[in-house]
Amino acid sequence: MSAAARVLCTHGYVLMQDSCPCCDAESETPHKADPVKVVPSWTKRVHTRCRRCAQIPSHRIHGDAR
Numbered sequence: 114m115s116a117a118a119r120v121l122c123t124h125g126y127v128l129m130q131d132s133c134p135c136c137d138a139e140s141e142t143p144h145k146a147d148p149v150k151v152v153p154s155w156t157k158r159v160h161t162r163c164r165r166c167a168q169i170p171s172h173r174i175h176g177d178a179r
């Protein structure tokens with residue numbers, strides 16, 4: 114197992130694996146993107162997600178990615 118397979122979100126949940134109520138709340142709120150590379154357990158592909166909301170960093174809520 115690579116260490117990248119278990120990346121925690123800002124709130125301490127496993128990004129893209131656990132459902133995090135804080136990430137759900139953040140995904141409604143504009144904030145700065147905090148991109149991190151994640152490899153979910155079901156694939157070898159690397160995904161880039163925001164640690165604060167688990168969305169893709171180019172999502173509209175990220176003010177600096179317009």
Ligand SMILES: [Zn+2]
Nearest residue numbers: 122124133136
């Ligand atoms: Zn979270």
Ligand SMILES: [Zn+2]
Nearest residue numbers: 146163165166
């Ligand atoms: Zn975000």
